[in-house]
Amino acid sequence: MTFLDMLRDATTQNQSLLCVGLDPEPSRFPAALKNDPRKIYDFCAAIVDATADLACAFKPQIAYFAAHGAEDQLERLMQHMRCNAPHVPVILDAKRGDIGSTAEQYAREAFERYGADAVTLSPFMGFDSVEPYLAYHGKGAFLLCRTSNPGGDDLQAQRLASVEGQPLLYEHVARLAQGPWNKNGQLGLVVGATYPQEIERVRAIAPTLPLLIPGVGAQGGDAAATVRAGLREGGPIIVNSSRAILYASSDEYFADAARRAALDTRAALNAARP
Numbered sequence: 001m002t003f004l005d006m007l008r009d010a011t012t013q014n015q016s017l018l019c020v021g022l023d024p025e026p027s028r029f030p031a032a033l034k035n036d037p038r039k040i041y042d043f044c045a046a047i048v049d050a051t052a053d054l055a056c057a058f059k060p061q062i063a064y065f066a067a068h069g070a071e072d073q074l075e076r077l078m079q080h081m082r083c084n085a086p087h088v089p090v091i092l093d094a095k096r097g098d099i100g101s102t103a104e105q106y107a108r109e110a111f112e113r114y115g116a117d118a119v120t121l122s123p124f125m126g127f128d129s130v131e132p133y134l135a136y137h138g139k140g141a142f143l144l145c146r147t148s149n150p151g152g153d154d155l156q157a158q159r160l161a162s163v164e165g166q167p168l169l170y171e172h173v174a175r176l177a178q179g180p181w182n183k184n185g186q187l188g189l190v191v192g193a194t195y196p197q198e199i200e201r202v203r204a205i206a207p208t209l210p211l212l213i214p215g216v217g218a219q220g221g222d223a224a225a226t227v228r229a230g231l232r233e234g235g236p237i238i239v240n241s242s243r244a245i246l247y248a249s250s251d252e253y254f255a256d257a258a259r260r261a262a263l264d265t266r267a268a269l270n271a272a273r274p
């Protein structure tokens with residue numbers, strides 16, 4: 001089953017546009033797990049179990065595991081998601097980007113070591129840095145396009161004088177992803193919920209691509225505006241929230257609180273669907 005098939009099925013089955021982001025930070029764990037990096041798996045598995053019927057995707061951020069030397073716990077978590085939430089695709093948020101020979105190793109890490117269904121990538125080094133991921137047929141690859149952070153404008157909103165029609169850099173990324181780079185139909189784009197107008201612009205350039213849209217919740221993006229902009233052409237959207245769900249409560253009932261936060265976010269997203 002391809003990433004896109006899984007996404008379509010999970011979106012329908014769970015009636016959800018919500019991606020639950022797994023950004024485990026031990027200093028924010030409840031008392032019994034707090035400040036213990038060996039508990040990353042336990043914390044994330046509890047969140048997965050509490051939200052598996054509410055999410056269209058899960059998105060573990062690899063830095064939160066690697067920073068603690070907890071890659072083995074990420075492996076276990078991937079296995080846990082495959083067993084306990086087999087209908088929900090997993091996007092490994094790695095934001096990789098490197099020359100082809102190194103990209104081959106990163107692709108192997110994402111798809112063979114961790115068994116991810118999709119990965120996030122920086123397109124900055126060009127097509128040969130993306131191509132090794134596309135050799136894994138059916139897997140998804142989301143290119144950073146117009147990111148949610150304020151500094152995204154520093155480069156992404158620069159005008160490319162050398163390209164016909166003089167698009168902004170992020171518009172050019174969207175065109176490449178919708179067109180010549182999307183050889184096997186595996187590409188998607190990352191666009192921040194904090195910039196609904198840019199989501200609309202990207203959607204106009206890339207009407208059919210899946211959009212991964214982080215930035216609702218802790219970053220303050222508008223859920224309704226995000227959905228309206230993202231769904232206007234029919235391509236799928238995946239709206240990520242991490243901290244607002246993971247740390248909805250810091251007491252022992254954190255997983256129940258995460259579930260309630262996921263229910264609320266899912267409802268807010270669904271209310272704006274056309």
Ligand SMILES: O=C(O)c1cc(=O)[nH]c(=O)n1[C@@H]1O[C@H](COP(=O)(O)O)[C@@H](O)[C@H]1O
Binds near residue numbers: 095216
């Ligand atoms: O690629 C991403 O996932 C990403 C792109 C982007 O433009 N902005 C962004 O916040 N993210 C990630 O999405 C998550 C957002 O987390 P919260 O702000 O806690 O919901 C983090 O894991 C970020 O690394």
